[in-house]
Amino acid sequence: MDSQPPSVYTDSTLHRYLHMLSEYGDIVFGVIFGILAFYSHHTNHPYFSVLFAAVAIGSFSITVAEIAEILADRLEEPYASFVLTFSAVAVEIILLFMIVREAVTAPEALDTVKGGIISAVIVDMNVLLGLAVFIGGLSYKEQEHNEDTSSTYTTILLVASSALLVPSILTYTEDTHTLFEASYMIAVMLMLFYIAIFIFQTKTHAHFFKATAKSRLFRMKKKQHEEDDEDEDYLFDKMGSVTNFIIMFVFILIIGILAELFASDGINIAKEQGISTGLAGLIIAIIAVAPELLTAVKAAKDDEIQRVVNIAMGASTVSIMLTVPILMGLAYINGIRLTLDFNAFQVGALILTIILAWKTTDDGETNYFEGISHLMFFVGYAIIATLYH
Numbered sequence: 001m002d003s004q005p006p007s008v009y010t011d012s013t014l015h016r017y018l019h020m021l022s023e024y025g026d027i028v029f030g031v032i033f034g035i036l037a038f039y040s041h042h043t044n045h046p047y048f049s050v051l052f053a054a055v056a057i058g059s060f061s062i063t064v065a066e067i068a069e070i071l072a073d074r075l076e077e078p079y080a081s082f083v084l085t086f087s088a089v090a091v092e093i094i095l096l097f098m099i100v101r102e103a104v105t106a107p108e109a110l111d112t113v114k115g116g117i118i119s120a121v122i123v124d125m126n127v128l129l130g131l132a133v134f135i136g137g138l139s140y141k142e143q144e145h146n147e148d149t150s151s152t153y154t155t156i157l158l159v160a161s162s163a164l165l166v167p168s169i170l171t172y173t174e175d176t177h178t179l180f181e182a183s184y185m186i187a188v189m190l191m192l193f194y195i196a197i198f199i200f201q202t203k204t205h206a207h208f209f210k211a212t213a214k215s216r217l218f219r220m221k222k223k224q225h226e227e228d229d230e231d232e233d234y235l236f237d238k239m240g241s242v243t244n245f246i247i248m249f250v251f252i253l254i255i256g257i258l259a260e261l262f263a264s265d266g267i268n269i270a271k272e273q274g275i276s277t278g279l280a281g282l283i284i285a286i287i288a289v290a291p292e293l294l295t296a297v298k299a300a301k302d303d304e305i306q307r308v309v310n311i312a313m314g315a316s317t318v319s320i321m322l323t324v325p326i327l328m329g330l331a332y333i334n335g336i337r338l339t340l341d342f343n344a345f346q347v348g349a350l351i352l353t354i355i356l357a358w359k360t361t362d363d364g365e366t367n368y369f370e371g372i373s374h375l376m377f378f379v380g381y382a383i384i385a386t387l388y389h
Helices: 006-042 046-073 079-102 109-139 147-170 176-204 216-229 241-273 277-301 305-321 323-333 344-361 368-387
Strands: none
Touching: 006 046, 006 241, 046 079, 046 241, 046 277, 079 109, 079 241, 079 277, 079 305, 079 323, 109 241, 109 277, 109 305, 109 323, 109 344, 109 368, 147 176, 147 305, 147 344, 176 305, 176 323, 241 277, 277 305, 277 368, 305 323, 305 344, 344 368
């Protein structure tokens, strides 16, 4: 009796391993580069330590984003987008807090933190939104979303960015204590404002943040997506929501440990190489936003532009409304005086970004040209952030 050639078994085994790598490669790379990062740190190779830590953080962040996406699919808007944005902003807060702690021995680290706060919004609103809208626009001539969503978010962000101007204006006074008090007053105001926004978004006006589904193609895509979900064999798809929440926070904890290493070695390298605080903050923002970016691009390709708008603008809102108060509180507990005196370039870029987002999304439709506009704005910002000292 003829037996099956060994090559058949080899091909089958290879295919199975390749499939597992494609499904869980982010976890594998996260573990490998995480170990390399700690090894490099303990053998005094800070450049490799920072590089490997950044890759490991990015890899584990992708895992967090994938689990968050599974949880989001089980929830309805706006709660679905909440899960996606909070998972990404949690990584951002951890990275920035670890850098805040470095301010005990390196006070200039606080400038990097401020740059990171502003850059997170710039990256969300220009890179994430811009790239997703551009890629979605290449597949579909126009993509429709609920215009109430963008209108509400841009109003919120304009108020928040204007609030950040208050401490910045007080930098021209000689009383540093007044600046410190004003910063905490603004932080409390932002937190209270966010509570009102949360109620507005989830209770009284939840319909403002849901897709209108006017497009027939959108409905067809959504139906197909739901049917495809039934055949998923991804491990986290088979787990319950509570289990996935626990696993997601475990990965966020691991990211926090790696972030401490990234911050300690990264600050020293930035000081040694004379890297501008704007560029350092931009690098941190890109690392934090990268997994969220992949989710947004995937949504745009599936003609789910509503989710893209919710993620980009929702994450930007949380980045200001929650990141700022939480970082201020953590800094205070650790005896560090963090103030919100952003420079003119940062506040100006933030306000211009919000105005651009308002103009490109206010009609409830997007196209690839509007995506390019956001990407070009980001290129200009990145150039200035690199050279601005």
